[in-house]
Amino acid sequence: MIVWLNGAFGAGKTTAAHELLDLIPGSTLCDPALIGTALRDMLPKERLSQVDHYQQLPSWRRLVADTAAALLTEVPGPLIVPMTLLRQEYRDEIFGALAARRIPVRHVLLHADETILRTRIDQTDDTAGRPDRSWCRGQLTAYRAALGWLTADAHTVETSRLTPRQTAEEVAGALREGAGTLEIVQTPEPKAETVAAGVLLFDEHDRVLLVDPTYKPGWEFPGGVVEPGEAPARAGLREVAEELGLRLKSAPRLLVTDWEPPRPPGYGGIRLLFDGGRLAAEEADRMLLPGAELRGWRFVTEAEAAELLPPVRLERLRGALRARKTGRSLYLEAGVPVGEQNGRDAA
Structure with a gap:
């Protein structure tokens, strides 16, 4: 099973994911950002100059599903995946590929007020491999635009006044009740024409x-x-x-x-x-x-x-x-x- 923690930058996905590891037996962290970093290291500069973010690379979206499937052959699961997905077509592509592999997905949206998101983004360290703070602030408009489909698709946890541990406890409790379950048709990927x-x-x-x-x-x-x-x-x-x-x-x-x-x-x-x-x-x-x-x-x-x-x-x-x-x-x-x-x- 995949527990996909979605939300804007600053919603607390990564910190909540680490806390969830203590609350859900057998769980393993699967960070798609590492796949993006690897692609940035391997792809030529000419290709990277054509995109604003690694999520726009079809190879990233395919590798996210492939990597999750591979990890679940090594560990019992579930996999905790903290990753912002604001474009519905990317959600469809990745979650559909997981469904084709018979991997169920629980979709959880961590939501916080925009003033709190901006404060958290401003307090983020500009370390290597992390998104630039100004870029993260720029994505808040896209997040607002995506809220309509996100709240319809995912179980929402309001994190504005929660610590990472409290957020994880809320998520774990919701998962035990079956929240965030997605019914996606399991269409096997073709193996020939x-x-x-x-x-x-x-x-x-x-x-x-x-x-x-x-x-x-x-x-x-x-x-x-x-x-x-x-x-x-x-x-x-x-x-x-x-x-x-x-x-x-x-x-x-x-x-x-x-x-x-x-x-x-x-x-x-x-x-x-x-x-x-x-x-x-x-x-x-x-x-x-x-x-x-x-x-x-x-x-x-x-x-x-x-x-x-x-x-x-x-x-x-x-x-x-x-x-x-x-x-x-x-x-x-x-x-x-x-x-x-x-x-x-x-x-």
Whole structure:
């Protein structure tokens, strides 16, 4: 099990984590900041100059989950992880990777008043390996902006007037009562290329439906991996029923076949997008989301989708919208129609 202590810089995560080691038998400290320090030592300066903090490195986020899984082969657990996570997509990526390894997560937010946070930050030593104090103060705005999803996702412990020991005692007591438990779908990481089927659903204004997974970053289309021996179109229908509680009346029409190249750590594979047709307003109102898998949905325009989808999914969507308009399905490679890809290669 992972006990993830979240909160702004100055909330007392590290000191509370050390106190928790005395209160929770078998617990071990797992500090992701050490992974960030190691990456700063190993990565070239050119790469490091492209980010403001090591959390922006995909390698850091993957190594956090990998390291936790490796540590739990050596110690009984739980692992106490004191680390600020203010971006929900990073939370989804790391916690989803842990869930894929069948590692449960307890998410605890240590919260303090901003005046107290500023005082604690100002009293922090500027020692090697610690974030700069001015940088920490600058993150308070991001913390305020993140409080909405943080308080909904994590069990909150108010630390403004607590000592580190008292904070740890509050956390330990809450954990014994099951607080902070997260229900995240346990989607195993692929070990080879996969075939995935997505279904595009539209509202009466021709906006497309996107869903927000809890177990990976970025928005997505309803759908999922095709099971062995399963027809892709049927897989798309199954996923729509499982994810949204909708049972489509007819088989969806294929819009796009997209070959996604392998990009470590991903294996790529074939990605299919089908046209599920328009949903009436009353159908949309009946949608039910599985909380362990999806936290939200929305109908969006193509321009709005560009703000939500990762680039590879956005190009796939654009190809699908084009195919839907022309009535002819498209074959893509890495989101680009093959004829256009050949033209780009020649250029």
